Amino acid sequence: MRPTAIFSAFSGKYLLLRFPAGRQYRVEIAERPTSILSPTDLAALQAACRDVVASCLDGRQLDYGLFAPDGAAWDRSVVTLVRRAGDSRPIAFNAMPLLRVQRGGLPDDVLHLGLVMVDPAERSGGLSWILYGLTCFALFVRRGLRPLWISSVTQVPAVVGMVAQTFDDVYPAQAGTRPSFAHQHLAYQIMRKERAAFGVGEDAGFDPATQVITNAYTGGSDNLKKSFAVAAKHRDERYNRFCAETLDYVRGDDVLQIGRIDLSTARRFLAKSVPRSAIPQLGVQAIILTIQAIVAPLVQWLAADQPLGRLRGG
Structure with missing residues (x-):
C-alpha cells in the first residue's frame, strides 16, 4: 500500500x-x-x-x-x-x-x-478528566510528546488544587515548586498581551512575585466573580487555605498559575484519572x-x- x-x-x-x-x-x-x-x-x-x-x-x-x-x-x-x-x-x-x-x-x-x-445538573458526573486532562493529553501526543506549557487563571480553590495536582512544575500553589525564570517570563508575556483571552481588563493589577491578579473581573468576565463561601472547595484543605489567605474575594482577585505537561503528567493522567x-x-x-x-x-x-x-x- x-x-x-x-x-x-x-x-x-x-x-x-x-x-x-x-x-x-x-x-x-x-x-x-x-x-x-x-x-x-x-x-x-x-x-x-x-x-x-x-x-x-x-x-x-x-x-x-x-x-x-x-x-x-x-x-x-x-x-x-x-x-x-x-x-x-x-x-x-x-x-x-x-x-x-x-x-x-x-x-x-x-x-x-x-x-x-x-451544566449544573451534570456536575457530579466526573467530567473533569475530559475537560482538563484529556484535551491536554491529546495535544501533548499530537505535538510529538514535546513538553507543553500551560496557564490557568482562577479564584476557585477546587481549580487551583486540580491544576497543582494534575500538572508538573506548577507555580504558585504546588508544594516544592519555586518560581523560575520561565514562570516569570511567561506570566509577564501573558499579562502584557493576552488579558482579553481570560476576561481581565487593562485596569487590573498584577503582582509578579505572587502571580496574583487584583481586581480581575472588569474585562468581560464579571458574571463569573464569586465569594470565597460560594467558590467550589478542594478536598485538600491546603488549596482552600492558600486561596483564602492569598486572594481578596471582595475586590475580585485571581491567581495566574503556570505549569507544564510532560511524560510524567501524561503517565499520571492515564493511571489515575481515566475511567x-x-x-x-x-x-x-x-x-x-x-x-x-x-x-x-x-x-x-x-x-x-x-x-x-x-x-x-x-
Missing part, C-alpha cells in the same frame, strides 16, 4: 477528534475550529457551547473569549465539547486559548486552561495521534522522493 493511502487520514494540520468517552458521553475536540470545521459544523459547535453557558448562567451569555463579538477566539482555541450519549444534549465544554509567547528567542504556544462550563471504561477508545485516539505526530513525518523523511502532497505541508 502506498504511503499516501496509509497516512491520508492523519494529514490534518490541527487536532480534530470525535469519539465516545465510555458509555455516557461523546466528546468532540477541535483545535482552531474556524480553520478545520465546515461552516455548518462550526455553527453547531458554537450553538452547543452557548446552550451550556445559558444553562449555567440562568439564560445569560458571556461577552469575552469565545463569545467576544469579533469571534476571533474560535481560530486560536482548542474547544472540547461533551454531549450525553443518549440524546446528544450538550452538557459541558472547555475553551483553551493557545497564547502566543516567545521562549528561548523562538515563538511558542502556552495552552491556557481557559473557560470551563458544566477504565474509556481506556480502549482513548488508546485508539492516542495511536492515531502518535501516527500523525511521529510516524507520518518519519515516513516522509525516509521517502523523500515521493510526492506526498499535504503530508509535506504543501
Whole structure:
C-alpha cells in the first residue's frame, strides 16, 4: 500500500477528534475550529457551547473569549465539547486559548486552561478528566510528546488544587515548586498581551512575585466573580487555605498559575484519572495521534522522493 493511502487520514494540520468517552458521553475536540470545521459544523459547535453557558448562567451569555463579538477566539482555541450519549444534549465544554509567547528567542504556544462550563445538573458526573486532562493529553501526543506549557487563571480553590495536582512544575500553589525564570517570563508575556483571552481588563493589577491578579473581573468576565463561601472547595484543605489567605474575594482577585505537561503528567493522567471504561477508545485516539505526530513525518523523511502532497505541508 502506498504511503499516501496509509497516512491520508492523519494529514490534518490541527487536532480534530470525535469519539465516545465510555458509555455516557461523546466528546468532540477541535483545535482552531474556524480553520478545520465546515461552516455548518462550526455553527453547531458554537450553538452547543452557548446552550451550556445559558444553562449555567440562568439564560445569560458571556461577552469575552469565545463569545467576544469579533469571534476571533474560535481560530486560536482548542474547544472540547461533551454531549450525553443518549440524546446528544450538550452538557459541558472547555475553551483553551493557545497564547502566543516567545521562549528561548523562538515563538511558542502556552495552552491556557481557559473557560470551563458544566451544566449544573451534570456536575457530579466526573467530567473533569475530559475537560482538563484529556484535551491536554491529546495535544501533548499530537505535538510529538514535546513538553507543553500551560496557564490557568482562577479564584476557585477546587481549580487551583486540580491544576497543582494534575500538572508538573506548577507555580504558585504546588508544594516544592519555586518560581523560575520561565514562570516569570511567561506570566509577564501573558499579562502584557493576552488579558482579553481570560476576561481581565487593562485596569487590573498584577503582582509578579505572587502571580496574583487584583481586581480581575472588569474585562468581560464579571458574571463569573464569586465569594470565597460560594467558590467550589478542594478536598485538600491546603488549596482552600492558600486561596483564602492569598486572594481578596471582595475586590475580585485571581491567581495566574503556570505549569507544564510532560511524560510524567501524561503517565499520571492515564493511571489515575481515566475511567477504565474509556481506556480502549482513548488508546485508539492516542495511536492515531502518535501516527500523525511521529510516524507520518518519519515516513516522509525516509521517502523523500515521493510526492506526498499535504503530508509535506504543501
